[in-house]
Amino acid sequence: MTTTLLATIPSPPQGVWYLPIRAYALCIVTGIIAAIFLTRARYAARGGNPEVVMDAAVISVILGIIGGRLYHVITDHDSYFCRGCDPVDAFKVANGGLGIMGAVALGTLGVWIMMRRKGLPFAPLADAAAPGIILAQAIGRLGNWFNQELYGRPTDVPWGLKIYRRVDESGAVAPLNGRSTGEVLTVVHPTFLYEMLWNLGVVVLLLWADRRFRMGHGRVFALYVAAYGAGRFWVELMRSDPATHILGLRxxxxxxxxxxxxxxxxxxxxxxxxxxxxxxNPHAPQPGSAVVEPGGNAVRVSGDAEMTTPVTGADTSWSRPRDDGGVAGR
Incomplete structure (x- = not known):
């Protein structure tokens, strides 16, 4: 027993850093930043305007928080709408409870609407973003380690996760906000780690498949959905924490x-x-077309997108520059 415990993974002594910063929030923010950088590079390589990614990021983060909370409240409704429960707790996001599936679903819907309004195809952005989304999910899973949550059944494997007893300043049990007493309550499967490693593997799969098979038209995003669903399925089979069941299944x-x-x-x-x-990017200047630079000088775009030549005597009264890099008529 002593040898087994020495080989296990310890949980952090606390999940809240009094700066005040929640470790879970820091993991989520780090994941979002990593996803934005990767998506910008991939979308630009596909021919899109990387600034569109910033607009999409704002929308997806806001709607992602809302969607994640809605998914959690709906799937764990007994914790908020039972006899003796306070329904107002459903709005207390800081207390924990975000479902990644709901976050991705509502965030994706919001970005789809945004792209429709911009007159841009959604599929290329979705394909560019897919590896970044799953990378953010992998980084965010570290937050579950700090919170001592979403773990699996008790185990004696060498990589088992120690779950400590945590208490607040008054000595009351506080699994989320308290500090560890050093008492090991149990050793469990670190399902957060399993899912994080699976997600990192999916990142590699998506990048390889996109390069190898020149995937497009939403297929990279579809592969992400299928691969994540497969991994999450087997991880859920290992979990033992309370959950809502449908037909006997979590x-x-x-x-x-x-x-x-x-x-x-x-x-x-x-x-x-x-x-x-x-x-x-259908708004981008096409080879051989005349566009207007700031200052009113007309140029013609050659076959190389980086090369332009002046257009002598061009009538520029019909057009105006657009924010997304294209030209629109008055």
Whole structure:
């Protein structure tokens, strides 16, 4: 027993750093920043305007928090709408409780609407963002380690996770906000670690598949949905914490199954050629077209997007520059 415990993974002594910063929040923010940098680079490489990614990030983060909270409250409704429960607690996001599936779903819907309003295709941005999204999920899973949550059943494997007793300043049990007393309550499967490693593997898979098969038209995003659903399914089978059940199965097990099946179906339905830069950003100047630079000088775009030549006597009264790099008529 002594040898086994020495080989286990210790939990952090606390989940809240009194700066005040919650370790979970810091992990989520770090994941978002990493996702933005990766998505900007990938979207620009596909021919899109990387500034569009910043607009999408703002929308997806805001709606992601709302969607994640809604998913949590709906799937754990007994914790908020039972006899003796205070429904107002459903709005206390700081107390914990965000469902990543709901966050991605509502965030994706919001970005789709944004791209429709901009007149830009959604699929290229979704494909560019898919590896960044799953990377952010992997980084965010570290927050569950600090919170001592979402762990699996008791185990004696060498990489088991120690769960400590935590108490607040008054000595009351406080698993989330308290500090460790050093007492080990149990040793469990670190399912947060399993899912984090799976997610990192999916990042590599998506980057490789996109480069190897020149995937486009939403297929990278579809592969992300299918791969994440498959991984989350087997991770859920190892968890033992309280959860809402549907037909005897954990609700996240059912959702993961639907994600996997939906992702596979999308991969089949969206099969086709990789999109061209013109499809990614239809507002971008096309080779041979006349555009107007700041100051009113007309230039003609050559076959090389970086090369322009002056257009003598061009009538520039019909056009005006657009924020997204294209030209629109008055």
């Amino acid at each position: 609700v996240n097990t059912v959702t993961s199954t639907l994600l996997f099946l939906g992702g596979v179906a999308l991969l089949f339905l969206l099969r086709g050629r990789r999109e061209t830069p013109e499809e990614v």
